[in-house]
Structure formats: structure tokens, C-alpha cells
Amino acid sequence: VPAPLVAPLPPVAPPVAPVPPVAPPVAPVPPVAAPTELAPPTVLAPPVVSAPPAPPPPAPPAQPVAAPALTAPPVVVDPDDEDDVEGTVVVSRTPFRPWSLHLDDGRTFEVLGRAVVLGRRPVVTDLGVQLLAVPDPTRTLSKTHARLDLVDDQWHVTDLGSTNGVLLVGADGTERPVDAGVPTPVAGRFVLGSVGMWLTSAADGAR
Numbered sequence: 001v002p003a004p005l006v007a008p009l010p011p012v013a014p015p016v017a018p019v020p021p022v023a024p025p026v027a028p029v030p031p032v033a034a035p036t037e038l039a040p041p042t043v044l045a046p047p048v049v050s051a052p053p054a055p056p057p058p059a060p061p062a063q064p065v066a067a068p069a070l071t072a073p074p075v076v077v078d079p080d081d082e083d084d085v086e087g088t089v090v091v092s093r094t095p096f097r098p099w100s101l102h103l104d105d106g107r108t109f110e111v112l113g114r115a116v117v118l119g120r121r122p123v124v125t126d127l128g129v130q131l132l133a134v135p136d137p138t139r140t141l142s143k144t145h146a147r148l149d150l151v152d153d154q155w156h157v158t159d160l161g162s163t164n165g166v167l168l169v170g171a172d173g174t175e176r177p178v179d180a181g182v183p184t185p186v187a188g189r190f191v192l193g194s195v196g197m198w199l200t201s202a203a204d205g206a207r
Contacts, residue, residue, distance in 0.1 A: 097201055099150075104196040107135065111148075111199070117160070118192060119145040140164050140193030148199075149183060155199055156183040157190055164193040 099111035115129045122131045122144045134141055142162040149156045159166040159180040166178040169189040178184045189198040 096150075100200050101132065102198055102200060103134070114150040116148040117144060117146075118148065119143050134192070134195060134197075136193065136195055138194045141195060142193070145192050148186070155186045157186050158183045162192070167191040169196070
């Protein structure tokens, strides 16, 4: 009996050596910057404050100066002036009595003192003078037209530089102009501009 045929064995491959694992690539490490050195803080010197100047020493109190004695000058009396009546103001001692100023149109105004200034809108700076605004539809009166003064129980009228003047009317009706600035006795009716008027006293009647 023939021996069976044995098939030849395939060749055996040599054993394969294991492949070592491949390490992953290492990322480059960035360089580390050196720490920045900080500048030391600047220290400011405190401001120099100068001391205030010392106040000056107080002045010594002033010594009171005695006022010179005033000596009244001697009064020299001129014997020629001792009887000079014109240089002395005579004060009226007569008590004032009520008076009234009457206009031709029938209106009456009370006179309150010894001095009265008449006009449409009279103005005066003298103290004690009555201002009497006279109605004047004709507009012939000046604003400050005339002045009345009672001297020794007699009225005097003075034209104060008015435009249309002052007239004195006599008993016979004649008219006489009054010089400006000259006190003139009033004996009856008188006219300022075109406005006629007269004065009366409660005791003596018309003047």
C-alpha cells in the first residue's frame, strides 16, 4: 500500500516585529516675556508755605490836641449907625385878620397870610408864602404872575416879570400899569393880564 501523499506545508512567514507607536508632534512652547519692571512712584514734595508777615506794632495813641481858644472879635459900633432905622428889619406886630380875594367872575379865595403869590401855576421858594392858583380861561395870566404883601395893614402888589403885566384901576376907572419888581400899594381893584380882582377884609370891607 502506497503511502498517502502528504501535501507540502506552506512556508511560515517570519514573525513581524511590532511597530513602535509614533509620538504626536510637540507644539513649540512660546517664550515667556520677562516681567516689566515698574518705575517707582514719583513722590511730590509738599508745597512750601511761607509764614505770614508779622503785623506791625500798634501805633501809640495820639495825644489829644487842645483846641485853641476862640476869642470873639471886638464889636465896633459906629455911632453914625446907632439910629439907622433903614438897616433894621421891622417886624409887624399887628395880628393878621382874615382877607378874601374876589375875582370879577364871582369866585372868591381865602387869603391865609401876609404874602401871596398869584398865577396860573405859581412857584416860589420863599417860606411862609401862600401860592394861589387863579383860574384863567383867557390864559392871559403868567404861571407866576404877581405877589401881594400886607405891610402895616396895607396891601402892595408886585409884578413878578409877567407877560401881560399888572394894572391898578382907580375910582374913576382909569388904569395905571405897575412897574415890574416895584411893590405898589393897592387901593382898590387891580387886573392881572385880563383877570380883574380886589381884596376885602372881614373887618374893614373893600380895600
